Amino acid sequence: MAADADPARKSIGARRNPDSADAILEAAEAVLVEAGYAGFSIEAVARRARAGKPTIYRWWPSKAALLLEVYQRQKRVDVPDTGRLEEDLVGFLKNLFAHWRETSSGSVFRSLIAEAQSDDTASASLAGYALGRRSHTGQILERAKARGEIGVDIDSALVADLIASFAWKHLLTNRLDEDEATIRKTVNYVMRGIAAPGK
Amino acid sequence: MAADADPARKSIGARRNPDSADAILEAAEAVLVEAGYAGFSIEAVARRARAGKPTIYRWWPSKAALLLEVYQRQKRVDVPDTGRLEEDLVGFLKNLFAHWRETSSGSVFRSLIAEAQSDDTASASLAGYALGRRSHTGQILERAKARGEIGVDIDSALVADLIASFAWKHLLTNRLDEDEATIRKTVNYVMRGIAAPGK
DNA sequence: GCCTGAAAACGGGCCGTTTCGTTTGATCGC
DNA sequence: GCGATCAAACGAAACGGCCCGTTTTCAGGC
Numbered sequence: 001m002a003a004d005a006d007p008a009r010k011s012i013g014a015r016r017n018p019d020s021a022d023a024i025l026e027a028a029e030a031v032l033v034e035a036g037y038a039g040f041s042i043e044a045v046a047r048r049a050r051a052g053k054p055t056i057y058r059w060w061p062s063k064a065a066l067l068l069e070v071y072q073r074q075k076r077v078d079v080p081d082t083g084r085l086e087e088d089l090v091g092f093l094k095n096l097f098a099h100w101r102e103t104s105s106g107s108v109f110r111s112l113i114a115e116a117q118s119d120d121t122a123s124a125s126l127a128g129y130a131l132g133r134r135s136h137t138g139q140i141l142e143r144a145k146a147r148g149e150i151g152v153d154i155d156s157a158l159v160a161d162l163i164a165s166f167a168w169k170h171l172l173t174n175r176l177d178e179d180e181a182t183i184r185k186t187v188n189y190v191m192r193g194i195a196a197p198g199k
Numbered sequence: 200m201a202a203d204a205d206p207a208r209k210s211i212g213a214r215r216n217p218d219s220a221d222a223i224l225e226a227a228e229a230v231l232v233e234a235g236y237a238g239f240s241i242e243a244v245a246r247r248a249r250a251g252k253p254t255i256y257r258w259w260p261s262k263a264a265l266l267l268e269v270y271q272r273q274k275r276v277d278v279p280d281t282g283r284l285e286e287d288l289v290g291f292l293k294n295l296f297a298h299w300r301e302t303s304s305g306s307v308f309r310s311l312i313a314e315a316q317s318d319d320t321a322s323a324s325l326a327g328y329a330l331g332r333r334s335h336t337g338q339i340l341e342r343a344k345a346r347g348e349i350g351v352d353i354d355s356a357l358v359a360d361l362i363a364s365f366a367w368k369h370l371l372t373n374r375l376d377e378d379e380a381t382i383r384k385t386v387n388y389v390m391r392g393i394a395a396p397g398k
Numbered sequence: 399g400c401c402t403g404a405a406a407a408c409g410g411g412c413c414g415t416t417t418c419g420t421t422t423g424a425t426c427g428c
Numbered sequence: 429g430c431g432a433t434c435a436a437a438c439g440a441a442a443c444g445g446c447c448c449g450t451t452t453t454c455a456g457g458c
Contacts (some may be wrong), residue, residue, distance in 0.1 A: 038317035043447055052404050057449070113371060117309045119235035127372045158388055165364035171341035172312060172367070173326045189357055198290040219438080242412055251439045254413070 024049045024056055028070045033104045037111040042066075064119040071112050075107045079136045086145040089163065089187045090180065092136060096167055097176045097183075110171060130164070150194055152175045162190055223255055227269045232303045236310040241265075257380045263314050263321040270311050273304045278335045284343040288362065288386045291335060295366055296375045296382075306312065309370060329363070336362045349393055361389055 001178040027049035032040050042063060046053045060066040077099040080091035100106030116122040142148045166186060170176055226248035231239050240263060245252045259265040276298040279290035299305030315321040336359035343349045365385060369375055 018276060036317055041447060042449085052406085053449080054451090055404065058403085063448095110316045112279040114313040116371070117313040118235055123373060124310070128359045130368065130372045130374075155384070155388070158385060159233070161368070162365060162385070162388070166361060168371070169329065169360070169364040169367050174322060175329075182366070186361070189354070189361070189392045191240060192395035193388045196391035197396035198332065208451065240412055241414085245439095249439080252413090253440095255413080257437075262413095318438090 020051060020055065021059060024051055024059075024066075025070055027051075027110065028066055029104050031072070032067075032070065032107050032111060036107065037114055040067075040111060043143070062119070062121065064115050064122040067108070067112055067115055068122060068125055071108050074108055077104070077105070077136065079139060081143065083147070084142065085149050086184075086191060088140045088143070089137070089191070090184050092140060093167060093183045093187065094180060095162070096136075097170070098177065100171055100175045106171060106176065107190060111183060113168075113172065132160075133157060135160050135164060154194055159190060159194065163187075212276045219248075219250060219254060220258060223250055223258075223265075224269055226250075226273060227265055228307065229301050231266075231269065231306050231310055235306065236313055239266075239310060252322060255311060261318065261320060265316040266307070266311055266314055267321060267324055270307050273307060274302070276304070276335065280342065282346070284339065284348050285340070285383075285386060285390060288336070289383050289388070291339060292362070292382045292386065293379060295335075296369070296377065299370055300375045305375065312367075312371065329360075332356060334339075334359050334363060352362060353393055358389060358393065362386075 024045060028040075028045045031044045031048055035044065040063070042053055042056055045066070049056075049111065055065065057084065073104055077092075078095050080088050080095065082088055100109065112122060112126060116126040133156075134176065138156050139160055141150070141154070141156040145152050145156070170178065223244060227239075227244045230243045230247055234243065239262070240312055241255055244250075244265070245255055255265065259268065276291075279293050279294065281288050283289055283292065299308065311321060313327060315325045334353075337355050339351070340353065340355040340358055344351050344353065344355070369377065
């Protein structure tokens with residue numbers, strides 16, 4: 001250990017650590033994965049990061065703010081680009097479910113949604129994210145429009161919202177293990193809405 | 200939990216259940232509405248109900264269990280039956296959003312979803328509810344089938360799941376104030392998927 | 399000698415539980 | 429019948445513990 005064993009002369013000192021923010025964010029993510037949202041406390045994060053609570057509160061005003069930044073650091077899920085809308089949508093949902101299952105992203109996103117139910121900062125951020133036109137599904141649909149695969153008059157936001165809602169509900173009800181057939185059935189159904197003549 | 204309307208099930212000793220249980224459930228709902236999910240604690244409920252904490256813990260093993268029973272006591276939203284599928288779906292979503300906005304049901308359901316992210320009991324219950332075939336949207340679709348308005352081969356569960364996902368996401372992102380036009384647009388889109396020939 | 403920043407301590411709230419003394423109501427002896 | 433009895437449920441208080449958000453203390457760098 002770096003710390004001297006002599007209690008009368010603790011020489012561990014106050015080392016300047018400009019990158020401690022990274023350590024705290026990594027610790028926060030680790031706590032979230034290992035202990036879940038219920039065990040996610042500033043205390044636990046500080047212990048894990050070997051940092052003091054005031055250090056965390058200096059940079060993040062609330063638990064929600066820390067959670068938000070952990071969320072924004074997440075690696076993005078792969079968005080396929082196969083040249084066919086159906087394959088892109090099915091592939092994306094498959095990737096997304098696997099991503100949520102197998103990385104910390106699922107835990108983080110679930111926690112963010114839960115936190116948003118009692119914290120205005122998280123709620124506003126989540127609403128902004130959900131309303132954003134840059135969602136992955138939106139990109140897939142825009143590409144299909146550019147290829148001429150679907151009409152430019154299709155309401156991408158509406159379709160993307162439906163697909164995203166489907167994914168959210170599966171995340172929130174622990175149904176991320178759907179097989180490809182189920183996902184494809186839903187995608188096919190939604191695509192029938194695209195193909196049918198507008199009303 | 201289980202409806203025990205059986206007066207024959209008796210043993211020795213005092214049984215003053217109903218009054219106190221009702222008072223606690225009403226207090227729990229009131230706390231949830233007034234203080235939100237963040238302020239929903241057993242302590243707060245006990246204070247409000249002028250009951251002791253042990254009384255609450257005797258009947259409900261956890262916060263999630265109490266939340267579940269509050270949720271199950273909620274008045275159900277009106278399910279319209281106009282004889283036309285489109286009007287039924289639009290009317291139901293309008294009713295549902297208004298119900299969530301204007302009664303305590305929205306707060307209770309949001310809290311239940313949040314709790315489900317860290318409590319297995321709530322999670323299992325929520326998943327069961329979401330999987331249930333007796334959902335309101337499912338009833339509307341079954342009625343449309345019985346009238347011959349849509350084919351019996353339509354996957355009601357899939358369509359109901361899509362509609363429910365849409366509603367959930369709007370609840371969770373504070374977008375319950377959508378006007379009828381937006382709701383109708385989504386319903387029309389989903390109905391085009393019904394009308395289009397299957398693949 | 400300031401200033402930065404980590405560690406420790408503080409006051410407060412809620413948790414889930416235990417321990418009181420009291421109240422209720424079904425059972426049973428009279 | 430009817431009152432005594434006794435188990436169960438009750439409200440209240442207090443507990444040890446954890447975590448909150450803040451404040452204070454103190455060691456080193458400039």
